[in-house]
Amino acid sequence: LLRPLLPTPATAVRMGEGGGSLRNVTFGGGCFWCTEAVFMQLEGVDRVTSGYAGGSVANPTYRQVVTGKTGHAEVVRVRYDASKCALGDILDLHFASHDPTTLNRQGADVGTQYRSVIFFEDEEQRAEAEAAMARAEEEYGREAWFGFVPGTAKSVVTQLAPMGDFWEAENYHQDYFNNNPNAPYCYMNIVPKLQSFKVRSKIDEMGRAPDA
Known part of the structure; x- marks a missing residue:
């Protein structure tokens, strides 16, 4: 779905920004408004920043990326x-909060900008990502057995790529759900995602943020 287009350019952020026990991980699975809202629910998450990664253009705007x-x-x-x-x-939780079996699409959002992807910053993150992908592949691959419907198993198509530049998105994209809870996109897409069984159960298992 198309969202407001404002011309403010993005800001580059280099990997590895953090200190002490703080770590960064970057991934995509459709509209970043939805993904941001999911991970802001988690206890232990210090910050969630929407942005752009994996492209060839420096300092991209939303108008360009879309x-x-x-x-x-x-x-x-x-x-x-x-x-x-x-x-x-x-x-x-990333795999639980989107469909990693649809190539370049999440619901009505279609295009490579909505692809399922994990960007790893080092070999440790790469190994963790590969292990998580294997768990997701096993889950989606056995759905035919639990659903008793032959042929419903799917393959994970998530891209795994080394982290390059992360371009922070325009200000109006940040904390979008909390700032615009009554926007049509939010109650039609974000609220159902947050209320889905897979997302709720995983967040409850991991621990909810005090204000979530």
């Missing part, structure tokens, strides 16, 4: 306290 021609994906950078939540659990 065309699908820059190569960027809409992503979120989650800064979390590694002493309070594990990367593997965060990645499992």
Whole structure:
């Protein structure tokens, strides 16, 4: 779905920004408004920033990215306290909060900018991402057995790529759900995602933020 187009350029943020037990992980799975809202529910998450990654154009604007021609994906950078939540659990929630079996599409949002992707910053993150993808593949692959419907199993198509520049999105994209709870896009897309069984149960398992 198309969202407001404002010309303010993005800001580049280099990987590795954080300190102590704080870590960053960056991924995409459709509209970053939705993904941001999910991970702001988690205890141990210090900050969630919407942005763009994986493209060839420096300092992209939303107007450019939404065309699908820059190569960027809409992503979120989650800064979390590694002493309070594990990367593997965060990645499992990522897979639970979107459909990783649809190529370049999440619902009505279609295009490479909405692709399912995880950007790893080092080999440890790469290994964690590969393990999470394997768990997701196993889950989606056995749905035919639990659903008793042959042929419903699907394959995960999530892209795994090294982290390059992360371009922070325009200000009006940040904390979008909390700032615009009554916007049609929010109650038609974000609220149902937050209320879905897979997302609710995983967040409850990991621990909810006090104000979530």
